[in-house]
Amino acid sequence: MALNVFELEQVSFAYRGVVALDKVSLSIPAGQRLALLGANGCGKSTLLRILDGLYFPDSGIVKYHGVPLTEHDFEHDAFAHSFRKRVGLVFQNPDVQLFCPTVFDEVAFGPLQLGWPKDRIKAMVAEALEYFEIAELKDRAPHRLSGGEKKRVALASVLIMDPEVILLDEPTAALDPRSQRQIVDLMKSWEDLGKTIITATHDLHLLDEIAGECVVMDKGRIAGRGSPAEVLADERLLLGANLILGR
Amino acid sequence: MSEGLHHLVHRRKGFLDRTLAELAHVLDRSFSAELLSTSSGLLQGIDPRVKLAGAGILILTAAASRSLWLLAAVFVVTVTLAFASHLKVRELLTLWISVLLFSGVIALPALFLTPGQPLGWGVTKQGLQAATFLLARVLATSTVGSVLVSTTPWNHLLRAMRAFRLPVVAVVLIGMTYRYIFLFIQTTMDMLEGRQSRLAGELPAKERRAMALATVGVLMSKAFELSSDIHLAMQSRGYRGEVHALDESPLRVRDWAILSILAVGSGVALWR
Numbered sequence: 001m002a003l004n005v006f007e008l009e010q011v012s013f014a015y016r017g018v019v020a021l022d023k024v025s026l027s028i029p030a031g032q033r034l035a036l037l038g039a040n041g042c043g044k045s046t047l048l049r050i051l052d053g054l055y056f057p058d059s060g061i062v063k064y065h066g067v068p069l070t071e072h073d074f075e076h077d078a079f080a081h082s083f084r085k086r087v088g089l090v091f092q093n094p095d096v097q098l099f100c101p102t103v104f105d106e107v108a109f110g111p112l113q114l115g116w117p118k119d120r121i122k123a124m125v126a127e128a129l130e131y132f133e134i135a136e137l138k139d140r141a142p143h144r145l146s147g148g149e150k151k152r153v154a155l156a157s158v159l160i161m162d163p164e165v166i167l168l169d170e171p172t173a174a175l176d177p178r179s180q181r182q183i184v185d186l187m188k189s190w191e192d193l194g195k196t197i198i199t200a201t202h203d204l205h206l207l208d209e210i211a212g213e214c215v216v217m218d219k220g221r222i223a224g225r226g227s228p229a230e231v232l233a234d235e236r237l238l239l240g241a242n243l244i245l246g247r
Numbered sequence: 248m249s250e251g252l253h254h255l256v257h258r259r260k261g262f263l264d265r266t267l268a269e270l271a272h273v274l275d276r277s278f279s280a281e282l283l284s285t286s287s288g289l290l291q292g293i294d295p296r297v298k299l300a301g302a303g304i305l306i307l308t309a310a311a312s313r314s315l316w317l318l319a320a321v322f323v324v325t326v327t328l329a330f331a332s333h334l335k336v337r338e339l340l341t342l343w344i345s346v347l348l349f350s351g352v353i354a355l356p357a358l359f360l361t362p363g364q365p366l367g368w369g370v371t372k373q374g375l376q377a378a379t380f381l382l383a384r385v386l387a388t389s390t391v392g393s394v395l396v397s398t399t400p401w402n403h404l405l406r407a408m409r410a411f412r413l414p415v416v417a418v419v420l421i422g423m424t425y426r427y428i429f430l431f432i433q434t435t436m437d438m439l440e441g442r443q444s445r446l447a448g449e450l451p452a453k454e455r456r457a458m459a460l461a462t463v464g465v466l467m468s469k470a471f472e473l474s475s476d477i478h479l480a481m482q483s484r485g486y487r488g489e490v491h492a493l494d495e496s497p498l499r500v501r502d503w504a505i506l507s508i509l510a511v512g513s514g515v516a517l518w519r
Contacts, residue, residue, distance in 0.1 A: 101425075
């Protein structure tokens with residue numbers, strides 16, 4: 001049986017009194033491809049940020065590989081570097097994530113902050129740019145790119161660190177069908193690498209391709225869990241979570 | 248100016264609308280500037296570090312010069328390089344007119360207030376010399392700066408700054424500011440378009456002002472939210488309060504040769 005990468009016990013979080021997560025308990029085994037399903041504002045993005053150690057719960061416990069994750073842990077360089085290398089988050093809005101003057105600098109940013117040797121970084125960036133088919137964009141300013149190109153650069157900037165856990169916040173949102181297909185194909189290609197992939201989405205039609213397990217969220221709580229086929233067959237669950245329209 | 252932008256500038260009234268239309272014009276101009284800076288002109292093919300250092304040498308030469316001939320030489324060399332790099336005369340003329348008008352206002356009192364040999368109408372010879380020097384210096388140095396910026400993509404210029412040991416954090420901040428200015432201009436344009444699409448006819452001035460204030464408020468709120476998210480995105484990729492950057496590759500022999508010629512030439516010209 002696979003060990004859990006993350007375990008959440010009764011986790012609650014609120015933004016200035018507005019509840020985003022309400023007593024969420026969840027286990028995520030290593031190597032699982034998990035989809036967090038839910039309508040806008042149901043707490044998916046907040047949950048991803050908690051898993052990435054960017055937010056910390058108001059109450060409850062988050063465990064990473066069985067050890068509670070606290071704000072205090074991130075004050076130590078060794079732990080922070082190790083965690084940031086092993087867990088990567090791709091934000092929903094690529095404009096948030098692309099803050100460097102060129103695509104090359106953007107992809108190199110993470111490894112540089114983690115103190116990797118500079119010669120190795122240059123070679124790895126070149127490799128990542130080739131892998132994501134953005135090598136010809138390396139000297140371009142990120143704000144001049146199309147939505148699909150920005151998304152690929154954002155993915156490259158996180159995947160270059162080869163994290164064992166990849167957190168994706170609405171990776172196909174606001175993309176044209178071709179760019180969506182490219183991103184989904186990329187995600188499918190990671191299937192054999194044994195990585196844990198947690199994707200927040202409300203694109204039900206992509207579930208079969210991007211997830212082996214689904215968690216449905218509603219108003220900051222977990223409303224249901226199952227395989228994509230089970231979740232998609234549960235009309236009442238999807239209706240309750242505002243993911244489909246009633247007839 | 249594109250047709251849509253032209254329409255925007257001339258259709259809308261009111262201070263905020265005009266300002267926003269001008270912002271759109273900035274976007275349009277920055278796009279043209281980016282195209283020019285990546286075209287195949289003489290200066291576009293030179294390493295940005297050499298251009299930055301070369302511009303520094305020319306500006307220092309102009310600032311230290313006590314000869315109008317030397318200032319004229321700096322100006323002529325720069326303009327020749329500009330034309331060899333496909334800069335438009337119109338762009339340079341716009342720069343020169345604004346520089347002359349602005350500096351002219353500052354230089355004007357010197358004509359009358361500097362003591363010396365009278366030339367008539369209260370103007371002194373020394374005053375005329377001081378004003379001419381000031382205008383010539385400003386004209387030469389602003390032309391050098393403008394040619395540098397016009398022929399170098401902004402991101403290359405930032406890299407060049409890093410090569411001259413400017414603090415990495417300062418260079419990163421300048422780069423991020425530049426990058427997000429465009430995002431906010433675009434966001435502002437979208438908000439304005441959204442507002443216009445739901446309006447029929449002109450609003451009273453009081454309501455227009457209230458709406459303008461609300462727009463500014465929303466934009467500020469978005470800016471705070473974005474800055475917080477950017478910080479999280481940086482943290483997520485290992486940022487711990489200190490920015491690290493890649494080193495630049497060493498300059499080529501040709502680059503050193505250009506810089507040496509420029510430095511020696513300027514030194515000799517100043518010494519004579």
